[in-house]
Amino acid sequence: MVLRPPEPVPARFWTRYAAWSLDAACLLPGVWLLGAGPLRAALHQAGSAVRALSAVMGRLLEAALAQGQAPTALALTWVSDPQLLAAIQQLESALFTLLLLPPALYALLAGVWTVAFEASPWQATPGKRALGLRVASTSGQPLTPGQALKRFLAAGLSWLSLNLGHAMAAFAPYLALHDRISQTRVLATAPALPGWARLWLGLQLAGGLLAALWLYQWLQTAMQAALDARLGGF
Numbered sequence: 001m002v003l004r005p006p007e008p009v010p011a012r013f014w015t016r017y018a019a020w021s022l023d024a025a026c027l028l029p030g031v032w033l034l035g036a037g038p039l040r041a042a043l044h045q046a047g048s049a050v051r052a053l054s055a056v057m058g059r060l061l062e063a064a065l066a067q068g069q070a071p072t073a074l075a076l077t078w079v080s081d082p083q084l085l086a087a088i089q090q091l092e093s094a095l096f097t098l099l100l101l102p103p104a105l106y107a108l109l110a111g112v113w114t115v116a117f118e119a120s121p122w123q124a125t126p127g128k129r130a131l132g133l134r135v136a137s138t139s140g141q142p143l144t145p146g147q148a149l150k151r152f153l154a155a156g157l158s159w160l161s162l163n164l165g166h167a168m169a170a171f172a173p174y175l176a177l178h179d180r181i182s183q184t185r186v187l188a189t190a191p192a193l194p195g196w197a198r199l200w201l202g203l204q205l206a207g208g209l210l211a212a213l214w215l216y217q218w219l220q221t222a223m224q225a226a227l228d229a230r231l232g233g234f
Contacts, residue, residue, distance in 0.1 A: 008187035009188055010174035010188070014201065015133065018193060018201055019131045022130055024106075026127070035101050038101055046098065048090070049088075052090070053088065056084045110152075118152075132188055132189040132190060133186055134187055135184055137183060137184055161177065169186075
């Protein structure tokens with residue numbers, strides 16, 4: 001008796017997310033290697049700008065208190081002070097780099113990665129292949145490079161929709177927004193997540209909670225330090 005391979009089924013949301021996160025873990029070192037120099041410079045620039053802002057605002061506040069300035073006069077002084085404006089511009093430039101460069105580099109690398117692998121005989125990125133997924137057209141045929149590129153570009157709409165486009169894959173017929181636009185689908189050999197993938201998702205959840213806790217404590221410490229420094233100057 002010949003055993004037939006299981007019939008592919010539409011991939012569920014968490015399986016697709018686990019596959020995406022595996023691919024992202026592979027791409028992030030490349031993002032860091034390409035952006036390390038500009039990101040380090042931007043971090044240094046942001047730190048300098050924050051220190052300059054603190055010093056200038058402290059000086060202006062002390063002068064306002066000594067002269068008994070009204071709040072409106074203090075506000076007018078702030079918006080016209082050249083040192084304060086220069087520090088704000090420096091901080092804006094640094095934040096622009098820090099916030100936009102990593103996603104831009106990731107999108108570039110992910111585009112090459114995704115199109116090359118999904119249009120290959122694998123029909124899947126390494127993350128998808130590790131979970132037994134493959135991408136096909138709605139007729140079940142492998143994707144051409146043009147179809148794979150169209151699917152990747154359409155995925156931008158799923159991101160721009162604040163991930164609502166991705167969330168559509170959590171409900172039948174388990175198609176994300178970019179699946180519908182590109183007329184493709186993600187198929188799985190089994191609907192359930194394997195144990196190691198569940199552990200991978202659990203580690204991400206724990207890491208996210210720890211990162212949020214660290215950020216909260218860092219902000220609390222930084223605000224208290226700034227308050228103590230200002231009070232110590234009076």
